[in-house]
Amino acid sequence: MSGISNITKSNYKIAIIGLGYVGLPLLNLSTKYFNVVGYDKNPYRIDSLKKLKDYNKQIGISDLKKLNKKKIISSDINILKGCNIYIVTVPTPVNIRNQPDLKLVKNAFNTILKFLKKDDLIILESTVYPGATVEISKKIIEKNTNFILNKNFYLGYSPERINPGDKKNNIKNVTKVISASNKKSLNIVKNFYSTFIKNLHVAESIEIAESSKIIENIQRDVNIALINELTFLFKKMNIPMKQILEASRTKWNFLDFRPGLVGGHCIGIDPYYLAYQAKRIGAKSDLILAGRNINNLMINKVSSDIIKSIKKTKLSINAKILFLGLTFKENCPDFRNSKNIILFQSLLKKYKHIHAHDPYLNNSLKIEYKENILKKLTDLKQYDFIILAVKHNQYKTLYKKISDIPVYDMKYFFKNSSFYL
């Protein structure tokens, strides 16, 4: 045996690069079965994990204690020394022009470059456009070493399917798509993930796996965009979308999407990755971009609609307004790319007496809008108008206490709201 075949299950030495929403749960789970270390270039993240604080609320204190005891997390790159499998789990955002920003993936590959030995394997979990995994590895590894893909080093791609705040669909029970640059490396990828994940789906190529991941989020984006387009179309006809959807949903195959702002780190981002690559090769992505465009315009449309509703209730710009929910999604502390924050900011320009509340608020946000952020929900009666932006469980029974106050309900959450999206 020689080459990559030398990496057998017993001598896997795994590095996870990026300890965020994807990397930390993967580290936490895989360390129970393998020799794994975790690297994050952000010392603050490592610090807080060492202080047993996971701001993403994915990993409990007892598990964090175990990780610390093992001394396997660090912001010092030297922790990667001696590894033979590198798993990259870093964010892949877009830049200000909505183009793929692969800087963090490239940084990770450049970090790996410093330690990469002959026959090592790099697995990417981040969402990228089809072809990017091989493209980046060639640009960084092949260009800076005399290593050649599938001869001296190997690639795997296994897209993460982490759903923030979703406890039912978790890393263990969600089928994981895996792929690799050749049979031998696929075998290693399979051996690794199958140890702690119940169902794997082997994609026939890295490009198929990359494509499969990106279309999952595009499909959601377009479906929400359609409902958003319809919502404002029917608003113009004075037909309430909430009740239309209630009727449509009684059909066996109607898909239960709701109107709303599309934030977060995936659905609003991934379409740009595929559209970018489509443009590069001269393929069309009209529908993908039409959907994205609609969802992008939603903040303005919702903001105008809220202002219109406040006017309808004969309130002035001096009205006392309560804005409920700032995360991008309910019941999780994920503020990444949250359009609810931007909506709140835009309303803040118009209404002086607007307060926002979110049970998951962290310190950095609290400081930014200090005067307008509530730490606790008290004295609800003082408000003239309420905007429900996120359906956190904590807000579920709130409508009982505010029955006299008009609510603009962006989430169809309360029973008898005055205004719905």
Add this chain to the structure above:
Amino acid sequence: MSGISNITKSNYKIAIIGLGYVGLPLLNLSTKYFNVVGYDKNPYRIDSLKKLKDYNKQIGISDLKKLNKKKIISSDINILKGCNIYIVTVPTPVNIRNQPDLKLVKNAFNTILKFLKKDDLIILESTVYPGATVEISKKIIEKNTNFILNKNFYLGYSPERINPGDKKNNIKNVTKVISASNKKSLNIVKNFYSTFIKNLHVAESIEIAESSKIIENIQRDVNIALINELTFLFKKMNIPMKQILEASRTKWNFLDFRPGLVGGHCIGIDPYYLAYQAKRIGAKSDLILAGRNINNLMINKVSSDIIKSIKKTKLSINAKILFLGLTFKENCPDFRNSKNIILFQSLLKKYKHIHAHDPYLNNSLKIEYKENILKKLTDLKQYDFIILAVKHNQYKTLYKKISDIPVYDMKYFFKNSSFYL
């Protein structure tokens, strides 16, 4: 008691106008409980029903015998005499410029006009744009009589949810949305449908019911359009869509749409209805039309892709080609707006020796392309290339007999086809 309250369950006299895919099953079911007659202006349809032939294959011979025995179907409008409830179940197609063609609904209302008495109720089941039911009734009934809506006559709207070829989701067990112009008429609509349909959903207005129906089909159209756009985007990247979808489908919330031609009488039509009304009121329908546009262009794209695949197999325009399936949908005899026929026609222009087969072919189609239509599938070995367009159950095991012949599989139906959409 006076007015519409005089119509009690025992004296309903119902007329169903239009005995096609929607009207005939409704007649067949409701006649078991009510005094019902069925009118179709097409004497050939009535004739063939009297000869116990339902070309749509929805109603069996014993039921047709019962209908004939009761003498309740006719193409003579006088059968409508004495009715107090009129249910309109006629097609609502588009014209050559893809604008709503409501001629058949208007014809039906004009027919009703001749018999309409004070306090009668008209229920529309056809798909229309929001507002159309009231709009048409005002244009035809109020204009030509001294009747006023909700004073002298009443309206109901209850969209059909017939799914041709689907035995599981049938008229009895699918929830039916109902609505009416006021409370009293709603009561009559409810009493009627609840007698033979298990679950009703009461929409708060006729416009809500109209909207709910039209968005069901629009949602399907846009979702298929997205998969179609992605299919050709990935074809350009040489990444097989079939395998991408196999991977994506392993995610719990991925929606299992496939690429393909969108035909039939609903999905490819309804988006134009809503887009038309949106334009009239100055609302946007960009995504709806972007989807429609993609699906419209699919015939050309698929045709080119098939031609490319035939060339790849080194076959000339003299190749013997077999085209399997001409209906718009599998396992039902529905040829309405079938894009498979148009695809076949376009290939017929290029390839002389192309034969088409469909187990559901009726006489009119057989005559049109006489020489190129097979009545029976025999001597399969003679063909150089096969195109599978419709996944009729009859074709399921065919691939075993044609293992040497390259297949262009539009439906991901066979295991080892040479080419997939």
